[in-house]
Amino acid sequence: DTGVSQNPRHKITKRGQNVTFRCDPISEHNRLYWYRQTLGQGPEFLTYFQNEAQLEKSRLLSDRFSAERPKGSFSTLEIQRTEQGDSAMYLCASHSRKESNPYGYTFGSGTRLTVV
Amino acid sequence: AQRVTQPEKLLSVFKGAPVELKCNYSYSGSPELFWYVQYSRQRLQLLLRHISRESIKGFTADLNKGETSFHLKKPFAQEEDSAMYYCALSRIQGAQKLVFGQGTRLTINP
Numbered sequence: 001d002t003g004v005s006q007n008p009r010h011k012i013t014k015r016g017q018n019v020t021f022r023c024d025p026i027s028e029h030n031r032l033y034w035y036r037q038t039l040g041q042g043p044e045f046l047t048y049f050q051n052e053a054q055l056e057k058s059r060l061l062s063d064r065f066s067a068e069r070p071k072g073s074f075s076t077l078e079i080q081r082t083e084q085g086d087s088a089m090y091l092c093a094s095h096s097r098k099e100s101n102p103y104g105y106t107f108g109s110g111t112r113l114t115v116v
Numbered sequence: 117a118q119r120v121t122q123p124e125k126l127l128s129v130f131k132g133a134p135v136e137l138k139c140n141y142s143y144s145g146s147p148e149l150f151w152y153v154q155y156s157r158q159r160l161q162l163l164l165r166h167i168s169r170e171s172i173k174g175f176t177a178d179l180n181k182g183e184t185s186f187h188l189k190k191p192f193a194q195e196e197d198s199a200m201y202y203c204a205l206s207r208i209q210g211a212q213k214l215v216f217g218q219g220t221r222l223t224i225n226p
Contacts, residue, residue: 003159033213040125042202042216043160056213091160095212104150104162105214 004108006092012114013082020078021111025094032075033105034067035091036060043091049075082115089113118143120203122217129193130225137188137220139177139203147205149179149186150214154200163188163201173197193224 005024013019025032030051035043046065048056051072061067064082069075079086089112093105119142129135141147149166164172166179166186177188186203203217 031212035214040218042120042204042218043214045213045215048213104165107160109159 004092004094004106006090006108006111008111009109010112010114012116015084015115016081018078018080019082019113020076021090021092021113022074022076023092023108024074025092026096026106027073029094029096029106030072031095032069033093033095034075034077035093037089037091037110038087046077046090079113082113084115087113087115118147118205118215120205120215120217122201122203122220124220125218126221126223128223128225131195132192135188135190135193135197135222135224137201137203137222139186139188139217141184141186141203141205143184143205146181146208148208148212149177150204150206151175151177151186151188152202152204152216154202156199160202195224195226198222198224 032049034046037043049069089110092108151163153163204214206212
């Protein structure tokens, strides 16, 4: 377990279809975050889990978006009825709140979604 | 409102020249400040954080609470420093979600 893994790396979908992304965090990290990054912008926070509990959601996360983290391990992000505006890079990050962790977040490589 | 501003989208300097990437923030309280870097075809990674007061790869950043700034500096740029740099902040306690600036693309010319 050498890092945060995201699948798929790329996803092209037609408008109106549903898509699901997966994130496997570093196993000992209890916190997991989803971010969205559009071209020319920094990542924007979407939602956050501590273990299996979803503790915060951004206003960016419309009703079409849902995220889960069953058993506090991997997480999925589903987008229903995709729109062209959903095209972006979706980043997952994990983090340990242990005070001995000086390394901040560990990010995955992201899933690039293109809605056509 | 929490906000991070990086006024330069692009910055180009010659190898060996000093580099300064600007970052200003607005936050009600005492945030934790970070610089993240993304090299070509690599994932976003932490460069440094203000509480550690470290120098990483020759880069330093000083938190100036009076000016609400956290500028990133390096006295002598190297070609391998070419990358996308993001300034970010989070609360010290709680969720610790990150608020990012829009990023600065640094290019070091030979």
